[in-house]
Amino acid sequence: MFQTTFQRYLTMIEQFLAQLPWDKDILNQSMSYSLIGGGKRIRPVLALASAEAVGGNPEAILPAAVSLELIHTYSLIHDDLPAMDNDDYRRGRLSNHKVFGEAHAILAGDALLTYAFEFLADSGLGQPERQLRIIHEVAVAAGKVGMVGGQVADLAGEGKTLTLNEIEEIHKAKTGALLTVSARLGGILAGGTEEQIKALTDYAQALGLAFQIKDDILDVVGDSETLGKPAGSDIRQRKATYVSLLGLEGAGSQMHAQILKAQSALKLFDEGAIFLSELASYIEQRQH
C-alpha cells in the first residue's frame, strides 16, 4: 500500500517533469540532466502526501510540489561546484559541471531556481492568497535564513569542532527548512486548517532531522555504489556529523527518536496520514 502510493506520486512527478518544454540547447540540457537524472523526490512527495492528508487532491498542486524538486536540484548543482564542495559525482553520475562546465552549471542552477517560482505562481493552483503565502514561505526557506544560509554555515564549519547544537542549527537551515515548507505547501495549498498545518510542520521538522542523521550514518556505513556518491566524504572533509559526535549507535537512537516524534505529530489525522507515517519509517530504513 505504501509502495503503491509512493509509486503513484513518483509517476505524477516524473511525468510532469518529462513533459516540460526541454529544448535542445545546452541550458535546457544542463537543467534536465540534473533534474531528470534520478533523486528520491522526497520534497514533492511530502507535498503531495500532505495535500492528501488534509483531504485535498494532489494533482491540483502538482506544479507547486514539483517546484520544490527544482529548488533542491539547483542547490545540489551549486553545492557540487569546485568553489564549493567540489564533488565530481552525484546520484551515481558525473556532477553537472563535470558534464556542462562551470558556467553552464551555475546558470542551470539559476534557471532552475527561477523556474521554480514560475510553477509556484501557476495560475491553476487555486486560491491566490494561499499561493502567495506559500511563495513567501518557500522563498524564506530557500534563502538567506534557510537553505542558502545553511550552506554558508556548513562551509564555515568545515574542519572545525562543532557542538551538536551547532550541527543541528546548520541542518535545520540547510535541509530542514525546505523539507518543512514542502509539507506546509501541500497542507496550505490544499486548504488544511491551521491545526493541520501545524501538525504537518512538526512532522516535517522531526522527519528532516532524522533524514539528516540518516545521511550522516550512510556516509559511514553505506557503500559508494548504492549511495551514488563517494562514501566517507564527511570524514575526508573533516566534517563534524551526528556520527562523529555521538557514535553510530548514538546517532541511530537519535534518529529513531525523531522518527517517533514525526509519527506522533500525525495522530490528529487518523487514517489520512498513514502514508506520511510510513514515509518516516522508509526514511529510517533507506540505504541511499
Next chain:
Amino acid sequence: MFQTTFQRYLTMIEQFLAQLPWDKDILNQSMSYSLIGGGKRIRPVLALASAEAVGGNPEAILPAAVSLELIHTYSLIHDDLPAMDNDDYRRGRLSNHKVFGEAHAILAGDALLTYAFEFLADSGLGQPERQLRIIHEVAVAAGKVGMVGGQVADLAGEGKTLTLNEIEEIHKAKTGALLTVSARLGGILAGGTEEQIKALTDYAQALGLAFQIKDDILDVVGDSETLGKPAGSDIRQRKATYVSLLGLEGAGSQMHAQILKAQSALKLFDEGAIFLSELASYIEQRQH
C-alpha cells in the same frame, strides 16, 4: 522636475534597501556589498514611474519594485565570476567574488534571487491575482527563456561573428526581458488597464534596446573611471556589438530611433508619463 522625481524614487529605493535586516555574517555582507554599492536603479525606477503613470501610488509597490534590483544584482554577481565573464571590477569597485571569494559570491547571488521572490510575495502589495500574474512574469523574464537564457547565448556568441539580428535576440533575452517586466510590474500592480500595460511594454522594449546600444557605445567612447569598469572590454573579448556591426554613427542613430519609438509609445498617457519620456532622453545621454 525630472531630477526631482528621479531623486524621490531613488530615495525610496535606497531607504528600503538600507533598512533591510542585514546581519553581520559573511552572506549578508556579500549580498549587501553588491546591492547597496551603487547602480543606476533603472529597473525599480521604471517600475515606480510606471505605477505612477497609471495613476497608482509608487510607495505601495515598493517591495516589488526593489525585487527587480535584487534580481539584476544577482545576475551581475554571477556574470562576473571567473567561470563566466571573469570581471574583477564592477561599478568602480572590486567585484563580489574578488572580495568574498567564489563560493560566497555564488551563494550571495542565489540568496538575492530568492530574496526577490520574498518581496514579490509581500502580503501588503494589494490584489493577490495581480501579484501572482507579475510573479509569474518576473520568473519567466529572469529565467531560461529570458535573462539566464540570454547570458548562455551571450557566452556562446563570444568570438563568433554574429548578425545584427542575433545580437538583438541576445539582448532582448539578457537585458530586455527584465527591463520590460519592470515597467509591466508597475503598471499591473498599480491596476493599469490592459491598454496602458501594452503601452508600457512597447515603451520598455524600445528603451531596453536603446539602453543596450548605449552600453555598446560607452564601451568604445567612455573612459574606465566614469564607467566604473574597464572600457574597451567588448573589443578585447572580441564581442560582436552594435558598434562593431554598425559603426559608432550607425549605432547612435539606431539608438535614437529606439528612444523616439519609446517616447511615442507613451502618448496614451498625456501628462502622466512625462517622467518616463524624460527617462528615455536621460538614458540616451548617460555617460555610464
